[in-house]
Structure formats: structure tokens, C-alpha cells
Amino acid sequence: MIKIAELSKSFGKLNALKNISMELLGGQLTALIGPNGSGKTTLIKSILSLVKPTSGRIEIQGKNIGNDDNYRTSIGYMPQIGRFPDHIKVYQIFDLLKNIRKIPDHMLDEDLYLEFNINSFRDKAMGTLSGGMRQKVNAAIAFLFNPRILILDEPTSGLDPISSEILKNKISTENKKGKLVILSSHILSDIDEITTHVAYMQEGNLIFNGSFEDLQLKSNEIKLGKAIAYLMRSQQSNITQ
Amino acid sequence: MPKLILYIFxxxxRNKIVIALSIFLFAVSFVLFNLEENSSKAMLSILNMALIITPLISMIFAAIHYYNSYEFIELMLAQPISRKKILSSEFFALGLALSVALLAGLGLPLIIYQSGxxxxxxLTTTIPLAWSCIAIAFAITVNIRDKAKGIGTVLLLWFYLSLIYDGLILxxxxxxxxxPLEKITLGLIALNPIDLARVSIMLKMDVSALMGYTGALYKHFFGSVYGFAFTFGILLLWIIVPLFIAHHSFQKKDI
Amino acid sequence: MKWSSNPKYSLPYILFFCTLFKTSAFAGRIDVYPLNKNLEIKEAIAKAINGDSIFIHSGLYRENNILITKSIHLIGVGNPVIDGEHNNVTITISGRNITLSGITIQNSGHSAMNDIAGIRCIDASDIHIIQNKVLNCHFGIHVSNSEDILIQNNEVVGTPGAEQNTGNGIHLWKCNRAKIFSNYITGHRDGIYFEFVTHSIIQDNKSYTNIRYGLHFMFSHNDQYLCNEFRENGAGVAVMYSKNVTMEENLFYKNWGASAYGILLKDITDSKIEKNHFFENTVGIHFEGTSRLKILRNEFISNGWAMKVQASCSENHFNNNNFLANSFDVATNGSLVLNTFTNNYWDKYEGYDLNKDGIGDIPYYPVSLYSIIVEQFPGTMILLRSILINFLDKAEKAIPSLTPENLKDFQPRINKNTL
Known part of the structure; x- marks a missing residue:
């Protein structure tokens, strides 16, 4: 679904992505993991064309993303901080996005909208919402248009445990329907059960990219957190060698 | 895009700064009209005020709005919509909103006091000037990531265009x-939208004095439709060119 | 064209017609019609004796060089037209007690050398030129060396050409006791021209869009200019080398140009300028070498410069005038000030009036720093209304350094003077 070839990105002297190649397929739930500044967000933004790569290519469903904006119809994105204009009302955001995507109402996926009970605060202005409420709106938007690819940046941060659980279930359900989910998160225990693949990044390099099972075998750990710790340690020993 | 413009607009x-601008302009115009027994003097004071306030507020507010909308722009860019459309929507929404603020703040008192x-x-001068200032602010802020630095640069540019530039001409x-500096001076004036707006107001308010100038070029310029066409033509360029620059930078920019 | 009647002078006018009627009752009456023959008017004049009236009936008369020396009255009936066919002077009047009324005179000759006119008076007295139209003539009405001339309700329309090739509308040279009332003059070099004309009155005339001056006069003493309108003339009005001149209630409007003035005053003494309106002129009044003038209760609105007062002026008094919406109130070219300003209303005045007597408590300096800069560097005009200029002017007002310290209104009024 997504094919990344020799992707590099530098911001001035800083090399945020160093020659990254990877392929992500439908039905995968890839946990994108790495310390702060490892290039996760840059990678996600590159896929969304928010960041223009210095070199390399990104193909989505076989098409180079270049200057075409339409490929993003197949992507649902949930940013880490989703801020909206203060005086826009919740229902207006949905209205606006429906207007942009132009997808008929019966094809919309309103599960999260209903489960988060967004209807109860649809008339509130975005500026008056709490952080958690805003995240709910963001999550509902990402899933609303039934996209084949879901990119979720720290989806559960700021959500209460119940809502967090609702979201995780939703992610899992959609993933099992064959959708590609790319998920970046710090709280690794959260995504243990749902992750199928792991991409580990450090200082702009893609250190590991493969199935969770492979990683579990390689590291001899069951928990995602421990497996990642193994990757970090082996990385450090590589450097010292 | 119309819906996007409408919602941003x-x-x-509803923004406090815009509402405050409207109320301020309205109050000052109202007071001036009431205080001055002769409306031509009130008109002059309002013109002077409009020439200071409009560019200042337009530029600063456009810059603040851009930086405050950054996350929203990011979110919108993840949607299947082009960068051009997003930035244009922001621009038009801002332009329309400030036009409404100017119409309410200046237009209403002018209608009430029948200034003809x-x-x-x-209004025909300050509104294009506001649009031009928004475009200029965009051309700067799109290229500067840091909010404080961006707003500071815009503020400096306003100060330069309003005051220092004229000092350099002088x-x-x-x-x-x-x-013979006539052509050069006209050229220098054309390079500053605030000066252009001022000249366009002069063409209306001070034509008697301007006709006293001996230079043939000025006379041709001030004494005819040519002057109006020139000032408005260039003012229009002062909207289009910075907007083009803003689009160009925004297109290549990493969000 | 609507003629405004002038109540002050309507009585003599009526009396004049009474005498006309009386004499014609005693004297003969000759009627002239446009026949195939060409010389009806000249023949009629030849036949007439003193006191006769010649009634010229409507139609076109192709005649020129008509000379009137007898005391007769030429009266048009139904607007007859005398066409000079571009030859020489159309009608010459040289005598006394002559009336010319209700006739259209057109197409006099043109000459750069001679003063060729539609109506010309030489060495004449008690002449009435009333309700005629003088169209497309070199000079319109040209009067020289004459006395007691009444020129009233005429319409003098020239064809504007180059300044040196176009004559004046109503031109008086060396005259005494002339009355120029309610005429409309346009398209000439100078609308009304006076040279060596004394004890005369110019009133209720409208002088529009003439090439040079709406009114131009020199060496003409003891004259009065009342209630005239001078509008959009090439250079406004010039009044020079004269004394005891009274100018009242005139309107000066839209006289635009590098050397255009509402009034240009040069070497004028002991005169009075009162209750005039100056509206949208490049310069309202330009004073040069004037002394002992009283400038009272005038209104200056939306002029480029309300007044330019050269340093060569002295003992002029500027009182109770109103200055509104002018780009500059007063400009001057020196620091010497021998004139006084009191009780004027200046809309740019920013002082206060604590004792509420209607007089501002701090003086007003009508000369701004910027007006001095513009005087020296005219190109800086382009910076008018710039914030920078406002700052400079404010700073100068606080600490005067370049503007003349003595040029100030000690008692500026808080409210407009009633005129």
C-alpha cells in the first residue's frame, strides 16, 4: 500500500531521515517507535506530503505521491495536537470536512462519532473544548471517511481510559478489515495487543522493520516494551563496537 | 473552498481583535464627527487614522492569525485538498473579515454622517490597502516558522513602510x-503600498495643492484619470505579487 | 445662463429705460430688417440723428466696421445677429450717450497686432452696452479712454486659442466711472481686464475658464469688486499695482495650476478684502509687496495653500477669517513678519480654551515646517499627509526652529467666525 524508497530528509544540517526504505501493506498495524527526534513525525509528515523529501520516493497504492493531492482521500490522519479555529463549532468541522471529501453519507463511518457521543457537544465552539474532547473529534474525523490507510500520531494521549479503550478497539477492528494502520505511540503497553508490525527508528535511521513476531523471536521477549528495549541496547552496543 | 472560506471568515x-478594531474605528469616527463642527476636518482626521491603523492591524492580525491557524492548516493539509486552496482560503477569509470590520467601523459612521x-x-482606498497588507504579512510569515520572530518582522516592516521609508524619500x-527626481519619486512611491494609498487619498483631498507643483510629470499624473489608474493598478499588484510569493513559498514549505 | 438681478443697481437701470423711452418719444425711430441688401445698419446709422433709436429686427446681418459717433440707441428686437465675417472691428462706438442692447455680435476679425473687438469704444462717454452677446470675437468688448460706461448683462464667449492670439473678454484701458455688472465671460485670455481704470465697479459677473486670468487689473485705483464669481480660470485673478481697492463677497473657485491663484496681489496698498470665498484653489491669495491691507471675514476652504504671504508684505491685517481643510494654511518665504493675525478660525488649531471665551489660550502658528520644506523642495509634495510629515510638524510646533516665530495668531478662535 505504501512503498518508501531511499527517502531522505534534511532540515539544514540536521538529517531527520536517512535513506529510509520500507513497504507497508494492507492489514498491517505498524507501530512506529523511536525516541524523541528519531524522525517518526517527519516520516509521517512525508507520507502526508506535509514535509517535502530531500530525496527518495513515496508510492501509495502504486502511485508516486508527487504533486497530486488526491491520494490523501485514502488516508485518515489523526495528529498529535489537533487545533481548530477557536470559534468554529464541532458540527461545522464535520460539515467542512464532508464538504471537502465529498463522500456520500451512507459510506461514512460514524462509529467513533457515536461512541464518543460527540453529538452531545456538537454545538460547542472548538475553543471551549477540553484537550480530551478535541482528541475525540480528531479521532472521529480520522475514521469518518473509511480510509484505507490510517495514520495515527499518539492517538491515545489525552484520552480517558474508557475512550482510549474504545479507540483501540476501533483501530483493531479496522485493521482486521484489511486496512493499513500506522501508529506512533510512547505508551507501548497500550498497543501490545493490537500491533502486528514494528518499525523502530533512531536518529533518522530505520533500525528495525518487520513483524512483531519476528521481533519477539529475535529479542526473546513477549512484551513490545521489552522487545524495543532490546533493540535499543543492541543499537548502543553497535555504536560502542 | 467557498465553505472553507466561509467558516474561517x-x-x-468572532475574533476579539477584529471586533475591537471595528468598535475602535467606529467610536473614533463617531466622536470625530460629533466633536468637529465641520465634517471635512473630521474626514481628514479619520483618513489619517485609517492610514495608520489599517496597515498596522491588517499586517499584525494576519500574522497572528496565520500562526494561530498553523495546526489547523496542518490538519487541513492532511485532507485531499491543495496547499494553494488552503492558503487562498485563509487569505480571502482574512481579507473579507477585515473588509467587513472596516466597513462596520468606518463605513457605518460615514453613512450616518453622510460623507458622500x-x-x-x-473605503475604496483602505480596503485594498488592507488586502495588500494581509498578502505582505503572509509572504513573510509563510517563510518564518517562529511566531515571535515572524510577528516581530511584520511589525518592523510596518514601521519601515509607514515611517522610515518616507524619511528615506525625504x-x-x-x-x-x-x-530631476520626478520619475524616481513616483517609482519609489509605487514601491510602498502605504504610500500608494496615501497618494490615492491625496488625489482626492489635496488635488488643489498638488496642481501647484510645477513638474509636468506630476501634473499629468495628478491631474488625470491616469493617476487613479496608476495608484489602483499598482495597489492591485501589491496584493497579487506578495500573495504569489506567499503561495510559492507555501507550496515548497515543510509544515 | 441665468442672470442674477442686482437690487442695488436695478433703480438706475429702470431710470435709464425711462429716459430711453422719453427721448424716443421725441426723437425718431428707425426700423431695420434683414433684407437681401447688406448694408442696412450702416445706412440706418447714416440716416439717424442724435436721439434716434434704431430697432434692429431679428435676422442675420453680415456687416463689419460699423461706426457709431452720433448719440443714438441701437436696440435689438428678437435677438438679431451681426456677423463680422472675421473682418476687423465689428462695431466701433466713439461719442456720447450711445446705447447698444439686445444684439448678438459674432466673428470679429483676429489680429495679434491690433486690439480688434466685437464692440469697441474709443473716446466715448455715457455708453450703455446691455444684454448683448459677443461671440467668437478677438476682444469681446474693448473700451479705451472713456468715461461713464455701463456694461451689463452681456454674454461674452470667446474661442480659446493660444494665450497671445486670444483677446480679453471685457477690456478697459484708461477709463473712469465704469460699471461692469452681471456679465458672463468665458473663453478669452483675461475675462475682465482693467488698466488705468478708476472709480469703477465690477459686480455680479461670472468669469469662467478663461485662458489666463478671470480678472486682471493693473494701475487701477479706487475700484470695487463685488459679488463676482471667478471659476476655473487658467491663473485665477491678478490684481497689481493699485491702491484703494475693495474686494467683497466674491467667489474664487477651482483655479488650479502651478501659478494659479484665487487672487494674486502684487503691490497693492490700502485695500480691503472682505467676505470672499476661496474654494479649492491651488493658492487662495498670494500676497507680494502688499501693504496696509485688511483681510477680513473671508473663508478659505479646501485650497492647496489658503494664503502665501511673501516677506515683502507689511502692515496687513488678517482678522476673523475661517481656514478649513486647506492642505496648507499659510506659507511664506522669509522669517520677517510685519503682518498681524488675530481672531481667525483655523481648523488645524489644537489648543484649548480654559476660560471659555471662545479664544484659544495658546497662539496658533499657521506656517507648518512642511510648508517651508515644500517651498524649498517642491518634489516633497508627494509626502503630504505622510505620518512622517505629521511627526515633523508636531515636533516643530513643540520646539519652533525653522518656522517664523512671529507669524502667529495670538487669538485664534475656537469656533468658526460667522461671516
């Missing part, structure tokens, strides 16, 4: 007074 109209042609003139004229 409505959002800006002069009032219409004031200085040039003092030091090169032996040379």
Missing part, C-alpha cells in the same frame, strides 16, 4: 534636489 469575525464621495473614497530629495 466566520471564525475571524469622500467616504466612499476612504532624505533623497534633500540631498539630490538639483536633479
Amino acid at each position: 466566520r471564525d475571524i469575525l 464621495i469622500d467616504g466612499i473614497w476612504l 532624505f533623497t530629495m534633500f540631498s539630490l534636489s538639483d536633479y
Whole structure:
């Protein structure tokens, strides 16, 4: 679904992505993991064309993303901080996005909208919402248009445990329907059960990219957190060698 | 895109700065009209005020709005919509909102006090000036990631265009007074949208004095439709060119 | 064209017609019609004796060089037209007690050398030129060396050409006791021209869009200019080398140009300028070498410069005038000030009036720093209304350094003077 070839990105002297190649397929739930500044967000933004790569290519469903904006119809994105204009009302955001995507109402996926009970605060202005409420709106938007690819940046941060659980279930359900989910998160225990693949990044390099099972075998750990710790340690020993 | 413009426009109209601008302009115009027994003097004071306030508020507010909308722009860019459309929507929404603020703040008192042609003139000059200032602010902020730095640069540019630039023209004229400077001066004026708006107001308010100038070029310029066409033509360029630059930078920019 | 009647002078006018009627009752009456023959008017004049009236009936008369020396009255009936066919002077009047009324005179000759006119008076007295139209003539009405001339309700329309090739509308040279009332003059070099004309009155005339001056006069003493309108003339009005001149209630409007003035005053003494309106002129009044003038209760609105007062002026008094919406109130070219300003209303005045007597408590300096800069560097005009200029002017007002310290209104009024 997504094919990344020799992707590099530098911001001035800083090399945020160093020659990254990877392929992500439908039905995968890839946990994108790495310390702060490892290039996760840059990678996600590159896929969304928010960041223009210095070199390399990104193909989505076989098409180079270049200057075409339409490929993003197949992507649902949930940013880490989703801020909206203060005086826009919740229902207006949905209205606006429906207007942009132009997808008929019966094809919309309103599960999260209903489960988060967004209807109860649809008339509130975005500026008056709490952080958690805003995240709910963001999550509902990402899933609303039934996209084949879901990119979720720290989806559960700021959500209460119940809502967090609702979201995780939703992610899992959609993933099992064959959708590609790319998920970046710090709280690794959260995504243990749902992750199928792991991409580990450090200082702009893609250190590991493969199935969770492979990683579990390689590291001899069951928990995602421990497996990642193994990757970090082996990385450090590589450097010292 | 119209819906996007509409929603951003409505959002800006509810913004405190815009509401305050409207109320301020309205109050000052109202007081001036009431205080001055002769409306032509009130008109002059309002014109002077409009020439200071409009560019300042337009530039600063456009910059603040851009930085405050950054996350929203990011979110919108993840949607299947082009960068051009997003930035254009922000621009038009801002332009329309500030036009409404100017119409409410200046237009209403002008209608109430029946200022006639002069009032219409004031609005036809300040509104394009506001659009131009928004475009200029965008051209800067799109290229500067840091909010404080961006707003500071815009503020400095306003100060430069409103005050320092004229000082430089004055200085040039003092030091090169032996040379024919007419064309150069007109060229220098054209390079500053605030000066252009001022000249366009002068063409209306001070044409008697301007006709006293001996230079043939100025006379041709001030005494005819040519002057109006020139000022508005260039003012229009002062909207289009910075907007083009803003689009160009925004297109290549990493969000 | 609507003629405004002038109540002050309507009585003599009526009396004049009474005498006309009386004499014609005693004297003969000759009627002239446009026949195939060409010389009806000249023949009629030849036949007439003193006191006769010649009634010229409507139609076109192709005649020129008509000379009137007898005391007769030429009266047009139904607007007859005398066409000079571009030859020489159309009608010459040289005598006394002559009336010319209700006739259209057109197409006099043109000459750069001679003063060729539609109507010309030489060495004449008690002449009435009333309700005529003088169209497309070199000079319109040209009067020289004459006395007691009444020129009233005429319409003098020239064809504007180059300044040196076009004559004046109503031109008086060396005259005494002339009355120029309610005429409309346009398209000439100078609308009304006076040279060596004394004890005369110019009133209720409208002088529009003439090439040079709406009114131009020199060496003409003891004259009065009342209630005239001078509008959009090439250079406004010039009044020079004269004394005891009274100018009242005139309107000066839209006289635009590098050397255009509402009034240009040069070497004028002991005169009075009162209750005039100056509206949208490049310069309202330009004073040069004037002394002992009283400038009272005038209104200056939306002029480029309300007044330019050269340093060569002295003992002029500027009182109770109103200055509104002018780009500059007063400009001057020196620091010497021998004139006084009191009780004027200046809309740019920013002082206060604590004792509420209607007089501002701090003086007003009508000469701004910027007006001095513009005087020296005219190109800086382009910076008018710039914030920078406002700052400079404010700073100068706080600490005067370049503007003349003595040029100030000690008692500026808080409210407009009623005129």
C-alpha cells in the first residue's frame, strides 16, 4: 500500500531521515517507535506530503505521491495536537470536512462519532473544548471517511481510559478489515495487543522493520516494551563496537 | 473552498481583535464627527487614522492569525485538498473579515454622517490597502516558522513602510534636489503600498495643492484619470505579487 | 445662463429705460430688417440723428466696421445677429450717450497686432452696452479712454486659442466711472481686464475658464469688486499695482495650476478684502509687496495653500477669517513678519480654551515646517499627509526652529467666525 524508497530528509544540517526504505501493506498495524527526534513525525509528515523529501520516493497504492493531492482521500490522519479555529463549532468541522471529501453519507463511518457521543457537544465552539474532547473529534474525523490507510500520531494521549479503550478497539477492528494502520505511540503497553508490525527508528535511521513476531523471536521477549528495549541496547552496543 | 472560506471568515469575525478594531474605528469616527463642527476636518482626521491603523492591524492580525491557524492548516493539509486552496482560503477569509470590520467601523459612521464621495473614497482606498497588507504579512510569515520572530518582522516592516521609508524619500530629495527626481519619486512611491494609498487619498483631498507643483510629470499624473489608474493598478499588484510569493513559498514549505 | 438681478443697481437701470423711452418719444425711430441688401445698419446709422433709436429686427446681418459717433440707441428686437465675417472691428462706438442692447455680435476679425473687438469704444462717454452677446470675437468688448460706461448683462464667449492670439473678454484701458455688472465671460485670455481704470465697479459677473486670468487689473485705483464669481480660470485673478481697492463677497473657485491663484496681489496698498470665498484653489491669495491691507471675514476652504504671504508684505491685517481643510494654511518665504493675525478660525488649531471665551489660550502658528520644506523642495509634495510629515510638524510646533516665530495668531478662535 505504501512503498518508501531511499527517502531522505534534511532540515539544514540536521538529517531527520536517512535513506529510509520500507513497504507497508494492507492489514498491517505498524507501530512506529523511536525516541524523541528519531524522525517518526517527519516520516509521517512525508507520507502526508506535509514535509517535502530531500530525496527518495513515496508510492501509495502504486502511485508516486508527487504533486497530486488526491491520494490523501485514502488516508485518515489523526495528529498529535489537533487545533481548530477557536470559534468554529464541532458540527461545522464535520460539515467542512464532508464538504471537502465529498463522500456520500451512507459510506461514512460514524462509529467513533457515536461512541464518543460527540453529538452531545456538537454545538460547542472548538475553543471551549477540553484537550480530551478535541482528541475525540480528531479521532472521529480520522475514521469518518473509511480510509484505507490510517495514520495515527499518539492517538491515545489525552484520552480517558474508557475512550482510549474504545479507540483501540476501533483501530483493531479496522485493521482486521484489511486496512493499513500506522501508529506512533510512547505508551507501548497500550498497543501490545493490537500491533502486528514494528518499525523502530533512531536518529533518522530505520533500525528495525518487520513483524512483531519476528521481533519477539529475535529479542526473546513477549512484551513490545521489552522487545524495543532490546533493540535499543543492541543499537548502543553497535555504536560502542 | 467557498465553505472553507466561509467558516474561517466566520471564525475571524468572532475574533476579539477584529471586533475591537471595528468598535475602535467606529467610536473614533463617531466622536470625530460629533466633536468637529465641520465634517471635512473630521474626514481628514479619520483618513489619517485609517492610514495608520489599517496597515498596522491588517499586517499584525494576519500574522497572528496565520500562526494561530498553523495546526489547523496542518490538519487541513492532511485532507485531499491543495496547499494553494488552503492558503487562498485563509487569505480571502482574512481579507473579507477585515473588509467587513472596516466597513462596520468606518463605513457605518460615514453613512450616518453622510460623507458622500469622500467616504466612499476612504473605503475604496483602505480596503485594498488592507488586502495588500494581509498578502505582505503572509509572504513573510509563510517563510518564518517562529511566531515571535515572524510577528516581530511584520511589525518592523510596518514601521519601515509607514515611517522610515518616507524619511528615506525625504532624505533623497534633500540631498539630490538639483536633479530631476520626478520619475524616481513616483517609482519609489509605487514601491510602498502605504504610500500608494496615501497618494490615492491625496488625489482626492489635496488635488488643489498638488496642481501647484510645477513638474509636468506630476501634473499629468495628478491631474488625470491616469493617476487613479496608476495608484489602483499598482495597489492591485501589491496584493497579487506578495500573495504569489506567499503561495510559492507555501507550496515548497515543510509544515 | 441665468442672470442674477442686482437690487442695488436695478433703480438706475429702470431710470435709464425711462429716459430711453422719453427721448424716443421725441426723437425718431428707425426700423431695420434683414433684407437681401447688406448694408442696412450702416445706412440706418447714416440716416439717424442724435436721439434716434434704431430697432434692429431679428435676422442675420453680415456687416463689419460699423461706426457709431452720433448719440443714438441701437436696440435689438428678437435677438438679431451681426456677423463680422472675421473682418476687423465689428462695431466701433466713439461719442456720447450711445446705447447698444439686445444684439448678438459674432466673428470679429483676429489680429495679434491690433486690439480688434466685437464692440469697441474709443473716446466715448455715457455708453450703455446691455444684454448683448459677443461671440467668437478677438476682444469681446474693448473700451479705451472713456468715461461713464455701463456694461451689463452681456454674454461674452470667446474661442480659446493660444494665450497671445486670444483677446480679453471685457477690456478697459484708461477709463473712469465704469460699471461692469452681471456679465458672463468665458473663453478669452483675461475675462475682465482693467488698466488705468478708476472709480469703477465690477459686480455680479461670472468669469469662467478663461485662458489666463478671470480678472486682471493693473494701475487701477479706487475700484470695487463685488459679488463676482471667478471659476476655473487658467491663473485665477491678478490684481497689481493699485491702491484703494475693495474686494467683497466674491467667489474664487477651482483655479488650479502651478501659478494659479484665487487672487494674486502684487503691490497693492490700502485695500480691503472682505467676505470672499476661496474654494479649492491651488493658492487662495498670494500676497507680494502688499501693504496696509485688511483681510477680513473671508473663508478659505479646501485650497492647496489658503494664503502665501511673501516677506515683502507689511502692515496687513488678517482678522476673523475661517481656514478649513486647506492642505496648507499659510506659507511664506522669509522669517520677517510685519503682518498681524488675530481672531481667525483655523481648523488645524489644537489648543484649548480654559476660560471659555471662545479664544484659544495658546497662539496658533499657521506656517507648518512642511510648508517651508515644500517651498524649498517642491518634489516633497508627494509626502503630504505622510505620518512622517505629521511627526515633523508636531515636533516643530513643540520646539519652533525653522518656522517664523512671529507669524502667529495670538487669538485664534475656537469656533468658526460667522461671516
